[in-house]
Amino acid sequence: MSEQVKNLINGKWQAPADKKARKYVRNDPGNGEEVSWYLMSGVEDVNAAVAAAKAAFPAWRDTPQPKRGEIIYACAEIAKKRKEDIAQLMTREMGKPIAEARGDVQEAIDMGYYIAAEGRRAWGHQIPSELPNKRMYTMRQPLGVCGLITPWNFPVAIPTWKTYPALLMGNTVVFKPAGETSLLGQKFAEILIEAGVPAGVFNMVVGSGSVIGDALVNHPDIRMISFTGSTETGLGIAAKCAPQNKRVSLEMGGKNPVVIMDDADLELALHAVLWCAYGTTGQRCTACSRVIVHEKVHDKFLKMLVEGAKKLKVGHGSKPDSFLGAVVNEKQLKSIHGYVEIGIKEGAKLECGGAPLTKGEHAKGHFYPPTVFSGVTSKMRIFKEEIFGPVLAVIKAKSYEDAIALANDTEYGLSTSFFSRDVNLCHRASLELESGLCYINAGTTGAEVSTPFGGWKNTGNGHREGGPTVIEAFSDIKTVICDYSGKVQRAQIDNN
Numbered sequence: 001m002s003e004q005v006k007n008l009i010n011g012k013w014q015a016p017a018d019k020k021a022r023k024y025v026r027n028d029p030g031n032g033e034e035v036s037w038y039l040m041s042g043v044e045d046v047n048a049a050v051a052a053a054k055a056a057f058p059a060w061r062d063t064p065q066p067k068r069g070e071i072i073y074a075c076a077e078i079a080k081k082r083k084e085d086i087a088q089l090m091t092r093e094m095g096k097p098i099a100e101a102r103g104d105v106q107e108a109i110d111m112g113y114y115i116a117a118e119g120r121r122a123w124g125h126q127i128p129s130e131l132p133n134k135r136m137y138t139m140r141q142p143l144g145v146c147g148l149i150t151p152w153n154f155p156v157a158i159p160t161w162k163t164y165p166a167l168l169m170g171n172t173v174v175f176k177p178a179g180e181t182s183l184l185g186q187k188f189a190e191i192l193i194e195a196g197v198p199a200g201v202f203n204m205v206v207g208s209g210s211v212i213g214d215a216l217v218n219h220p221d222i223r224m225i226s227f228t229g230s231t232e233t234g235l236g237i238a239a240k241c242a243p244q245n246k247r248v249s250l251e252m253g254g255k256n257p258v259v260i261m262d263d264a265d266l267e268l269a270l271h272a273v274l275w276c277a278y279g280t281t282g283q284r285c286t287a288c289s290r291v292i293v294h295e296k297v298h299d300k301f302l303k304m305l306v307e308g309a310k311k312l313k314v315g316h317g318s319k320p321d322s323f324l325g326a327v328v329n330e331k332q333l334k335s336i337h338g339y340v341e342i343g344i345k346e347g348a349k350l351e352c353g354g355a356p357l358t359k360g361e362h363a364k365g366h367f368y369p370p371t372v373f374s375g376v377t378s379k380m381r382i383f384k385e386e387i388f389g390p391v392l393a394v395i396k397a398k399s400y401e402d403a404i405a406l407a408n409d410t411e412y413g414l415s416t417s418f419f420s421r422d423v424n425l426c427h428r429a430s431l432e433l434e435s436g437l438c439y440i441n442a443g444t445t446g447a448e449v450s451t452p453f454g455g456w457k458n459t460g461n462g463h464r465e466g467g468p469t470v471i472e473a474f475s476d477i478k479t480v481i482c483d484y485s486g487k488v489q490r491a492q493i494d495n496n
């Protein structure tokens, strides 16, 4: 049964103000069945949500941090009880295989417990003064109203990465989920309300990115934008935030390489590559899309890879044996296939896959098989550009130095992976690979909530999500200087 998604403004679920708003219908990408619908909101709905968040800010800021943490803990407890229902919905709303959908919800639960625990941590420092009778310390304070803009590929986990630390630090929030996964956004919002987040502290508005997202970015009462999505959209947002001097945290695209050296455990590398290239149908920001293999083991590994890829089952995410679920929508399917055609035209050799699956159990959905290209060079677009689908480019490297240079030859810098049995070389590679995340003898995916997550170069702008570093993104530092000497003490003058 299809469910309506509404906006959450000041604790009330409501349809957009515009009574003639356009309807958006979301269908299961694996079988075409209707899952959810909503009316497209407009700028006035964003304005109402921001006004509610602004009004709720002082009381929430003054709520003790451990208390805010307790409410987030309660969110995790509720999500734990609803894990299966939310996971089933995720498989229908965006196509992810059920085991991965459960993992997405588990990540959201873990993030709740982790951030709740951070609520008891001291974030400031006591600083010794050069002068007598003077006390100095720092504390972290909230920014105000934060605008959170998220993609569809981790539709429950990513909203928690942003919302929980924002709320823990005393900010209030206006959240815009991806259009494709708005019902999952609503399920997340319901958990927050049930856990006791006060009216106005967390608001949600559903609609198109170019209208709702843009209105958040340009709203003068939004103090910070936290964005996860494509590099193109993120850089556009950053350009709009710059003249407003608005803080912006960006988590964007990737073109993540796995490097396989001649002494690597090839079986281990194979299973890691199959998982990190084809899990979530390649639609992960950390997905591996380039495998750089030492020439001594290149042919052997390529054969293993093609045999392995051909065995992976493609089907509706609800079937337990589906390794690859549906691609999120038709536009994405066409984009993936367009890149495959470009690869062929550029002279790469198509080893397997390479065309949408349209028959039998795949007839009603958007399915693409695991695809492998060999003979890829650094000049090709399939080497350079993010495809965000199950397409893997295999590149031959002459040496360790050549492999690292190829891995770093990209505008992105999210995740890298290095396979070798040489411990010294592994340490060297961890220094020389240019990325925010570097895996040794493991694939490019697998973030945990307590580790800093984010990318270099055109993947990010220096902020990190996850780990203690996320607290910095959602707060500002105040240095407090208290002089109780009863006289004017001149630093650098009276003490010299």
Ligand code: NAD
Residues within 6 Å of the ligand: 149, 150, 151, 152, 153, 154, 176, 177, 178, 179, 208, 209, 210, 212, 213, 214, 217, 228, 229, 230, 231, 233, 234, 236, 237, 251, 252, 253, 254, 284, 285, 286, 386, 388, 414, 454, 455, 459
């Ligand atoms: P997208 O950029 O199309 O959309 C992301 C979000 O931005 C959506 O909510 C969308 O509605 C909104 N948006 C679109 N136009 C906007 C505008 N002009 N102003 C404000 N908001 C706007 O990305 P997507 O297709 O949803 O997600 C896939 C991309 O996300 C990939 O590039 C992937 O690598 C990236 N991603 C990155 C990470 C990371 O942590 N680095 C994680 C997941 C996904």
